[in-house]
Amino acid sequence: MQTVVLAAGEGTRMRPLTDRRPKPTLPVADRTLVEHVVDGARAAGASRVVVVVGYAADGVRDALDDRDVEFAVQERQRGTADAVRAARECLDDAPFAVLNGDVLYDRDSLAALYEGGPAVGACRVDDPENYGVLETDADGDHVRGVVEKPADPASNLVNAGAYVFPAAARDWLDVGKSDRGEYELTDVLERTCETMDVRAVTVDRWLDVGRPWELLAASEWKLGDLKRRLDGEVHPDADCRGSVVVEAGATVDAGVVIEGPALVRSGASVGPNAYVRGATLVGEEATVGHAVEIKNSILMAGATVGHLSYVGDSVLGRDVNFGAGTTVANLRHDDEPVIVRVKGKPTSTGRRKFGVVCGDTVKTGIDTALNAGVVLGTGARTEPGETVRRDRDR
Template identity: 60%
Template sequence: MHAVILAAGEGTRMRPLSGSLPKPMLPVSDRPLVAHTASAAVEAGADELVFVIGYEADTVREYFGDSYRGVPVEYAVQDEQLGTAHAVEQALEYVEGDFVVLNGDDLYDTAAVGSLFSHTPSLGAYTVSDPRPYGVFSLDGDRVTDVVEKPDDPPSDRVNVGAYHFPAEAAAWFDDVEMSERGEYEITDVVERLVAEREVRAVPVERWLGVGRPWELLEANEWKLGELDGRIEGKVHADAELEGRVVVEEGATVRSGVVIEGPALIREGATVGPNAYVRGATLVDEGAKVGHAVEVKNSVLSPGATIGHLSYVGDSVLGRDVNFGAGTKVANLRHDDDDVKFTVKGERTSTERRKFGVVAGDGVKTGINSSLSPGLRLNAGATTRPGETVDRDR
C-alpha cells in the first residue's frame, strides 16, 4: 500500500512563518506537521511513502531521507502548484495498486487513518457544525452518494478533509481532469467520478485539523503536546518545579527557580530560566532560549528563538532565530474582549480566539522594553526600537 502525502504548497496563508520554510515542515510538538501524517500512515500499514514536494523541497528531503520509521520514501516533484489532482499525478509513477492520498498540512486522528487504509474505496468524513465552507458528502448510511462543494443548503454535516483511499483504476482518471475555473486541476473531480462509479465508504474522522493559518499552528501544538507522556532526560535543577505532562529532552537544560506547567516540551539544546514560568501548551524547540524571569504561555518557540529576560509572551508563534530583547511584552487580549484578528493575504481575519498574541517571522528582533499588540504580524527580519509600542503589522 502506497501513501501519497501532499507537501508541495507554499502556504501563503501561513505567512510570515512560511517565508522560507514549507508549511508542512513547521513545528508541531516533537516533529514537523507533515511527520504526524506520515507517522499515522506508517502505523496504518503503509509499505511506502511518496511525498509530493515543491516549495523549499530540500527541507522535506533532508528530514525524511530515503526511509521514515523503517518505511521506504520516494519523492515526486510538483514544479508548479497547479492543484491537488496535478500533485497526485506527479506521484503516480511510484504507485502500484490501491493507494491512499493524505494532505500533508492536516492532522488526522490515527485511528481514522487506519480505518481509511482498511477500506477500498473510502473517504475521510469529519462532522462540523457549519459545513457550508467545505465539500459536503451526501450519505446513505455510511455510503457516499454525492459530493457538493460549498453548498448553501448542505445535504449533511459530514465534510471532505482530504483523506482518500483510491482503487488502482483511479490512477488513470487523474489524466482526464480538466482545469477548473480557479486555474487548477482539482482532486474533487476524481472523487466525484469515484462516487458515481463505485460504492464508496465514508470513514469517520473523530478529530481533524486543517493547519493553514498561524493560529491553527497553535491549535495543532495544543493537540499534539497534550498527547505526550512526561519524561525527564535533560538537566533539571533540583529547585525547578515540573507539573503535568512535561518533556525535557536529552541535551535540554531547566535552571533553578523555573516552574513549568504542562503540557510542555523542552527540546534538545533548549534552555529555560533561571526563574522562568512556562505554562499552557508550549513548545520550546531545539536550541531555543527562555531567559531569566520570563513568562511564556501557550506558545511556539521555533528552533533558535530567544526570549530575553523580564519578558512576557502569550499565545504567540515565534519563527526561527527570533530574538526578543529584554523586557519585551506581548499583549494577547483586546480591551473590548472581542476575538483577535490577524492579517492573512492582506485582509484582517478573525482568529476566533479570544487570546492571540504575535506571529514573528524568522530573524525578527525586538528592542528592549518593546510592547507588542494582539494579532500583530512581524515579517521575517523585522525589528523594533527600544521602548517602542507596536500596534501595526511590520
C-alpha cells in the same frame, strides 16, 4: 495500503512563518508537520509512502531523511490531482490512499479509512461553508458527491481531505480541469462516485494546519500526547509539573516552574526563575531568559525571549530575539475572538486568546508592547519602548 502524501505547496496562508521554509517542515511538538503525517499513515497501516514535493523540496526531503519514503516531484502547482499525478509512476496497480501533508488525523480514523475503499474521510463541523460538503445517501454511509464551499450547505458533513481511491483512479487524474487551470482530487472523487460505492468514514479528530493559530492548535494536540521525561540538565530547585519533556542537551535552571504539557528541546535553556505553562514548545537552541513567562506558545529553533518578558498564545519563528521587557497582549478588551490578517484579509482566529506571529529573525527593542493579533514579518524590527498595534513587514 500504498499512500501518497501531498507536501508540494507553498503555504502562503502561513506566512511569514513559511517565507524561508515549506509549511510541512514547521515544528509540531517533537517533529515536523509532515513527519506526523507520515508516521500517522504508517501507524494506520500504510505499506509504502510516496511524498510529493515541490516548493522548497529539499527542506521536506531533509525532514524525512530517516523515514522510509519515496519522493515524487510536482513541477508546477496545478492542483491536488496534479500532485498525485506526479506520483503515478510510483504506484502499483492497486488501491491507493491520499493524505495532505499539512492535515493531522487520529490514528484510529486513518486505520478505518484504510480498511477498504473507495472511501473518503468525513467530519461534522459547526461552520461547513468553508469546506467541501459531502452529499451522501439517506443513511449517510456512502458518498454521492461533493459541493465546494456552498452558500447554503445541505449538511454539516464535510470532506476531511483523506481518500482511498481504486487503482482505476490513476487514469482519472487528468479529468475535471477547473477554471483556475488546476486538476483537483474532488473531481476524481466525483468520478469515483459515478462508477462505484464510496464509503464515508467518520474522522473522530482532524486538523487542517493552514494558518498560524492552527499550527498552535496542532502543537497543543501533539504536546498533549507526550509522556513525562527529564533527560536534560534540570536544576534541583526547578519544578517540572505534569507531562514535561526536557530533552538531553537542554538545561532548566533554578527557580523555574514548568507546567506541562511542555517540551524543551535539545540545546534550549530555560531560566532562572522563568515560568513556562500551557502547551509550550521551546525549540532547539531557544532561550527563555530570567523571570520570563511563556504561556501556550511555540518558540522555534534559536528563538530568544529576553528577561522580564511575557509571551502568550504566540508563534515565534527561528532566531527571533525579544528584547528585555517585551510584552505580548493576547486578549481583546471586548472579549471577541482575536483577528489576524491572512494574505491581506482580516480573519478571525476563533480564539479568545491569541498573541502574535513573528517570522524568522524578528527583533524587538526593550520594553516593546505587541498588540493581540499583530504579525511581524521576517526580519522586522521595533524600537525600544514602542507599542505595535498593526502588522509590520520590516
